[in-house]
Amino acid sequence: MNNPSTSSGHRTWIPRIVVFQCQYSLYCEADQRWMDIQLPQHIKLIKAPCTGRIGPLFVLNAVQGGADGILISGCLPEQCHFKEGNLGARRQLDEFRRFLTYLGMEEERVRFVWIDLSERGRIQQELADLEETIGAIGPARRLATRAIPAGENL
Amino acid sequence: MYKVLSKADLPRLIERWMEQATVYAPVRQGDFTKFEPLSDPAQADLHYAANTRYPPKSLFLPQSEVMFRVKGGEFESTEDEVSSRVILGIHACDTRALQLLDGVFLAEDYQDPYWAKKREQTTLVVLGCADPCETCFCTSVGSGPFDKRDADVMLIDVGDEYVADVRNEKGQALFDHLPDASQEQIDKSRQVQAAAAAKMRKKPFEGEGIKDKLYGLFDSDFWPRIQQSCLGCGVCTFLCPTCHCFDIVDEAQRNERVRNWDTCMFRSYSLEASGHNPRPTNMERTRQRIMHKYAYFVELYDEIGCTGCGRCVRYCPVDLDIRQIIRSVQSWEEE
Amino acid sequence: MNQLTFAIRQEAARILEENIVDVVIGFKAGILPLKAQPAFITRQEEAEKLMHNGFCQNNLASYLTRRPKGERVGIICRGCESRAVRALVLEHQHDRDKLYLIGVPCTGIIDWRKIEREVGENTLQAVEEGDEVIVTTRDGEHRFQRADVLHDSCQRCLHPNPVGADIVLGDPLPEGDPERAWAPVLEFEALLPEERYACFVQEAERCIRCYACREACPMCYCAECFVDYTTPRWAESMITPSGTQAWHIIRAFHQTGRCVSCGACERACPMDIKMTYLTDKLNYDMGQQYGFEVGASEEEQPPFAAFTLDDKNRFVR
Numbered sequence: 001m002n003n004p005s006t007s008s009g010h011r012t013w014i015p016r017i018v019v020f021q022c023q024y025s026l027y028c029e030a031d032q033r034w035m036d037i038q039l040p041q042h043i044k045l046i047k048a049p050c051t052g053r054i055g056p057l058f059v060l061n062a063v064q065g066g067a068d069g070i071l072i073s074g075c076l077p078e079q080c081h082f083k084e085g086n087l088g089a090r091r092q093l094d095e096f097r098r099f100l101t102y103l104g105m106e107e108e109r110v111r112f113v114w115i116d117l118s119e120r121g122r123i124q125q126e127l128a129d130l131e132e133t134i135g136a137i138g139p140a141r142r143l144a145t146r147a148i149p150a151g152e153n154l
Numbered sequence: 155m156y157k158v159l160s161k162a163d164l165p166r167l168i169e170r171w172m173e174q175a176t177v178y179a180p181v182r183q184g185d186f187t188k189f190e191p192l193s194d195p196a197q198a199d200l201h202y203a204a205n206t207r208y209p210p211k212s213l214f215l216p217q218s219e220v221m222f223r224v225k226g227g228e229f230e231s232t233e234d235e236v237s238s239r240v241i242l243g244i245h246a247c248d249t250r251a252l253q254l255l256d257g258v259f260l261a262e263d264y265q266d267p268y269w270a271k272k273r274e275q276t277t278l279v280v281l282g283c284a285d286p287c288e289t290c291f292c293t294s295v296g297s298g299p300f301d302k303r304d305a306d307v308m309l310i311d312v313g314d315e316y317v318a319d320v321r322n323e324k325g326q327a328l329f330d331h332l333p334d335a336s337q338e339q340i341d342k343s344r345q346v347q348a349a350a351a352a353k354m355r356k357k358p359f360e361g362e363g364i365k366d367k368l369y370g371l372f373d374s375d376f377w378p379r380i381q382q383s384c385l386g387c388g389v390c391t392f393l394c395p396t397c398h399c400f401d402i403v404d405e406a407q408r409n410e411r412v413r414n415w416d417t418c419m420f421r422s423y424s425l426e427a428s429g430h431n432p433r434p435t436n437m438e439r440t441r442q443r444i445m446h447k448y449a450y451f452v453e454l455y456d457e458i459g460c461t462g463c464g465r466c467v468r469y470c471p472v473d474l475d476i477r478q479i480i481r482s483v484q485s486w487e488e489e
Numbered sequence: 490m491n492q493l494t495f496a497i498r499q500e501a502a503r504i505l506e507e508n509i510v511d512v513v514i515g516f517k518a519g520i521l522p523l524k525a526q527p528a529f530i531t532r533q534e535e536a537e538k539l540m541h542n543g544f545c546q547n548n549l550a551s552y553l554t555r556r557p558k559g560e561r562v563g564i565i566c567r568g569c570e571s572r573a574v575r576a577l578v579l580e581h582q583h584d585r586d587k588l589y590l591i592g593v594p595c596t597g598i599i600d601w602r603k604i605e606r607e608v609g610e611n612t613l614q615a616v617e618e619g620d621e622v623i624v625t626t627r628d629g630e631h632r633f634q635r636a637d638v639l640h641d642s643c644q645r646c647l648h649p650n651p652v653g654a655d656i657v658l659g660d661p662l663p664e665g666d667p668e669r670a671w672a673p674v675l676e677f678e679a680l681l682p683e684e685r686y687a688c689f690v691q692e693a694e695r696c697i698r699c700y701a702c703r704e705a706c707p708m709c710y711c712a713e714c715f716v717d718y719t720t721p722r723w724a725e726s727m728i729t730p731s732g733t734q735a736w737h738i739i740r741a742f743h744q745t746g747r748c749v750s751c752g753a754c755e756r757a758c759p760m761d762i763k764m765t766y767l768t769d770k771l772n773y774d775m776g777q778q779y780g781f782e783v784g785a786s787e788e789e790q791p792p793f794a795a796f797t798l799d800d801k802n803r804f805v806r
Contacts, residue, residue, distance in 0.1 A: 056742050057715065057723050064731050077798055087796035092745075095774060095793075099742060102678065102770050104686025142686040145731035146407065183695075185606055185761055204610045207759055208697065217697065218727040288611045289521070383527040385551070385704035389759050392699045405725055414726050417699075422717050436555070468610075471705050471757035472547055473524040 015068040015134040017043040017127065020058060022051045022074040024081040027117040034124065043127065051075070052085025056096040059110060063100065066147025069134040073113045073123060086114070104142045108133050155326070156335035156343075157318040159309075164316075168195035168242070171328060175238035175277075178213060180206050189213060189241065200243050203285045205463060209395040210248050211255065213241060214272045217392075221268070221402070221411045233267050239276045240328065246301040246308075247292045247463040249280050251395035253304040257455040258398055268413075277324045280305035284346050286354045289464030291477055294357045297461055300347045310343035317343035358477035359484060361458055367483055368449040372441070376486050380479060381440035383472045388417035390466035390474075396447070396459050399423070418442055444479060493593065494540045496658040497565060500591050502536035510563035510589050514552050516545040522615040522624075523601035527552065541565060543599040543617050543635065548753040550574050550707035553583050561587045567595035569642075569751035571651035572784025573707035576747055579790070582710060592654025594662045597635070597643035598752075602761065604638055607631065642752025642765055645670045652784055670750075674770045689734070695760040696733045698726065702764060703740060705757035708747045715739060741767035746775045746791030749783055 019035075026032040039045055044067075048054050051074030062070050072093060080086045093112060101107045113126045140147070159167060171177050172192065179198035180187035186207045187199050223230040252273070259269035283290070283299035292298055302308040307325035309316040317335045320326055335343075371377075391397045392415060401416035401423075416423055419440075424433045433439045451459030460476070467475050501513040517528035517538045525545040528538055529552075549564055550573035556562055562583075566574060571590055578585045604612065604624055614625040622633045636644075647665040651657060677685060700716075703709040716724045716736060724735035741748075741764065748768040755764055775781045779792040789795070 057721075057739060060735060060738060061721065061723065064735060077800065084796065087798065087800060088793070090800055091779075091796050092793055095745060095771070095778070096742060098774060099738070099767075099771065101682075102685065103689050103738070104682040104684075106682065142682070143734065145729070145734055185602060218729065288613065382529045382552075385701070385757075387701035387704035387757070388697075388699035389701045389757075392697050393759060401726070403726060405722070405727065407722065407725070412727050414728075420700075422713075468521070469759040471701050471753075473519040473521055473526045475520040478520055 013139060014042045015131055015139070016066060017069045017071060017130065017134070018062040018065075018067040019043060019045050019071045019073065019127070020051070020054045020062075021045060021047050021072075022054075022081075022086070023047045023049055025051075025073050025075045025115050026123060027115075028120045031120060031123055050080065050082045050085035051089040051093075052080075052082065052087075054089055054093070056092060059093065059096060059100075063105065063109075063140070063143050064146045066140055066144045068109065068140045069130050070110045071113060071126060071130055072111070073115060073126075076114050076116050079117055090114075100143065106137050108137060109140065155320045156340050157320055157329045157332040158335040158339050159316045159318055159329070159332055161314055161316065164198075164200075165195035167332075168192065168198065171240050175240050177240045177242060178210075179242040189244075198242065200281060203283070204287055205245050205248070205465070207393060207465065207469065209251070209393055209463075209465065210241060210244050211251060211395050211398070213239075213276070214252060214269055215255070215259075215398060215400070215415075217415045219268060219413045221413055223411075224409045233271060236271045236275050239272075240279060241276060242279045243281045244278055245283055245463070246280055246299055246305070247290070247297060247461040248395045249278055249304045250292075250297045250301055250461045251463070252278070254396050254451075254455065254457055254459060254461070255398055257457070277306045277328060278304070279307045279309060279318075279325070279328065281309045281311070282347065282350070284311050284350050286350060287464060288355060289467045290354065290462060291358055291464060292462035293351070293354055294359055294477075295361055295458045295460050295462045299350045299354065310346055312339060312342045312346055315339065319343075359480045364458070364480060364483065365449045365452040367486075368445050371483060371486060371488075372445075374486070374488060376483070377441040378437050380474075380482070381437045384419075384436055384440050384474060385472060386419050386421070386436050386439065387471065388419055389469050389471065390443070390476075391415075391417035391419055393465040393469055395461060395463055395465075396451075418446070444476070444483075447476075448480065448483075491542070493659055494542070497541055497591065497593070498536045498539050500656060500658065501530065501539055501563060501565075502533045504563050504589055504591075505530070505536065506533045510561040512556070512560060513539070513563035513565075513591075514549050515539045515565040515591075516541055516547075516549075519544065521601075522612045523599065523604060539565075541593060543597060543622070543639075544601075544615065546598055546601075546753075546756050547705065548573060548707050548749075548751045550577060551705060551709075551753070553577055553588075553707070554710035559587070561589070563589040563591060565591045565593060566651045566654060567593050568646065568649040568651055569595075569749045570707075571654055572648065572749040573751065575653055575784045575787060576708060576749065576791075577710075579787070580747075590651065590654040590656075592651030592657040594651065594657070594659045595643075595646070595649040596662065597639040597646065597649075598756070599635070599638050600640040600643075600756070603640075604633060607633075640752050640756060642750055642755065645673070645769075646750070648784070653787060671769070671773050673766055674773050677766055677770070689737075690730065692763050693733045693737050694730065695762050696728075696736065697760060698728065698733065698736065699759065701757040701759065702754035702762075705753040706744070707749070707751075707753070708744055709740070715743075737764065737767065741771060744768050745771040746781060746793055747783055748772055 074086045097110045115122050177192045178189045181190040181197045182199045187202050188206050188208050189210050220232050259266040286299050308319040317339050318329050320329050399416045400413045402413050404411050425431045447459040504510050513530050515528050516525040519525040550570045577583050608626050608631050612624050616623050620635050624631045647670050649662045725732035781792050
């Protein structure tokens with residue numbers, strides 16, 4: 001397994017994460033501000049009006065572009081600003097992850113997070129957790145056919 | 155000049171060529187062959203009688219060709235990324251097609267540098283068809299299984315050997331050191347050619363007068379009828395050795411300007427930025443396809459733009475047959 | 490002429506004569522021995538051109554979205570074609586009232602590739618005789634067991650009988666075996682991830698982006714396909730792993746809950762690329778996850794259109 005790391009367990013490579021975020025899913029202002037301003041360099045944020053807008057094409061584009069991990073953050077079913085947007089997304093994105101896994105991608109690379117309005121700090125937790133998981137499975141190997149070499153912009 | 159090459163010696167000859175050039179030959183891939191650069195002479199498959207599915211025009215007009223790159227803000231040309239090449243085992247129909255395409259790409263007023271350099275650097279060692287297929291109709295469009303007009307060398311299979319008809323200096327450079335063919339071998343090669351001509355299926359149509367008949371039929375009911383089963387895919391155009399339409403795209407993500415094959419059978423081909431489409435339905439597009447090959451090309455270059463290779467006949471998903479269409483054109487009477 | 494052809498001609502002539510439809514879509518004898526040509530007849534006298542046999546390669550439902558709007562269409566439908574018609578009606582691509590389905594229980598399509606693999610490219614004649622297919626080439630006669638040379642999708646077919654037809658010509662056939670139908674998907678899944686990816690790459694790299702698969706598919710009817718989008722550029726038109734893999738992945742995915750497993754895509758492909766292992770997986774998942782099968786019902790929406798609040802506990806992490 002291609003997983004460069006020192007013997008102490010620290011990674012020597014930085015996973016590239018792409019976050020697709022529904023613009024309403026981070027109700028807590030502090031969380032949203034963190035995402036807008038304090039997001040680390042290796043995490044790229046793309047906001048959409050609703051997860052319903054985030055189709056498989058977005059995910060595939062990120063996968064092919066070389067994203068090591070993808071996080072999709074949306075609202076809980078009853079809390080969608082557009083009523084049903086996130087419901088449509090869930091079935092499609094769930095199946096799309098299953099499909100990419102069928103083609104050899106590691107299932108852990110794509111993660112969905114449905115955040116309750118009242119939750120705080122969840123997104124940072126999830127990102128940290130995702131990074132650790134990705135760190136363990138290594139950089140994206142398959143399907144990353146348009147990957148730009150490390151160091152350049154995603 | 156006629157030389158002789160024993161089949162047993164072919165791998166060694168290929169190896170010799172490989173010292174100076176990249177050698178392409180049909181290589182077996184699943185159920186069919188495709189022209190690939192050889193890393194080992196044993197890869198060449200010259201026994202498979204049928205043609206490659208994917209046309210060798212791709213070696214001169216690649217399906218995706220990078221025209222230039224931009225690296226660190228600097229323009230980087232790709233014109234000179236061509237090396238010396240030998241194409242072994244190309245059929246007469248495909249060779250003829252390259253000659254027809256020269257009319258397009260090496261015109262008086264403009265020479266396409268990408269095409270020109272490749273043509274210059276390539277020697278064509280044509281393998282004549284001793285066993286023409288059922289779908290071949292090269293004789294109807296002014297060519298034939300052993301049409302050697304455009305070959306640098308024409309190989310005729312006479313059993314354990316090939317008789318090589320060396321046509322010019324390019325060919326000589328590859329075959330000069332081989333022994334001359336005996337009169338007996340030359341006679342045998344002529345017999346093979348005559349036999350092949352006899353094996354060719356009876357001509358499905360006569361090439362004479364098609365252009366005028368087609369022009370006369372432009373507004374006819376003929377076209378709405380025959381286009382009904384056409385799906386508007388790109389199989390016929392992409393497999394066709396004379397089709398040459400392309401689309402130029404700036405791929406920003408790759409910092410490259412690329413030329414890709416395009417097909418007149420797609421709606422988007424003639425779709426203009428305003429939204430207007432001069433060929434709005436499949437009817438106009440199907441009509442255009444036939445007329446480009448058998449009328450417009452004749453108008454421009456005085457040659458039929460089809461070499462009768464039969465790929466479109468064989469691989470059309472709905473069994474449309476251009477031979478049948480041309481026959482119908484010729485016998486069509488307006489009501 | 491076989492019984493089925495006779496019955497088709499009669500019925501086609503009748504519905505034209507009685508002005509029930511404006512056109513009948515079926516098949517007529519092809520040029521190449523192992524194929525047939527789609528036929529479009531508008532007059533009763535033309536009905537004698539029609540025929541039907543195992544060499545009829547295409548899914549005729551793909552013509553429904555190509556016909557002029559408002560036209561009343563009679564269409565010869567086998568199992569998969571009739572389910573595609575149902576799916577198209579569900580997606581409002583046609584009015585059921587303007588369709589007349591002449592149903593034909595299907596014994597499968599003969600795969601010309603399997604025959605040519607054995608006897609070479611120059612068949613002169615091909616006929617079906619009972620359980621056999623007799624092919625004549627320049628070297629003489631060759632006999633095949635029909636069951637051996639059916640197209641892969643037909644060998645795995647679950648529903649050979651037409652659904653929702655206005656008339657059915659012929660006796661019903663037994664349904665297919667689900668285990669056989671899904672075996673290739675399960676076998677593929679059992680491979681290691683790197684093996685699966687390697688298979689996918691190997692199939693996709695032959696692709697020449699001719700889009701014959703898309704055009705042959707009854708469910709691909711978008712006026713503008715995602716491959717033609719330039720902003721964003723989802724799938725570059727270049728022949729590259731990126732563009733081609735995106736094409737295969739997304740085309741299959743756009744068929745989720747819509748694909749009728751007819752295999753027309755594979756039959757149309759000039760480069761012999763396998764694709765049904767992708768769509769079959771998606772169909773399998775729709776069955777497993779949502780109990781859905783395309784064409785089984787006239788009203789049930791495909792899963793991606795039928796999301797509900799009840800889903801909420803399904804995907805909670």
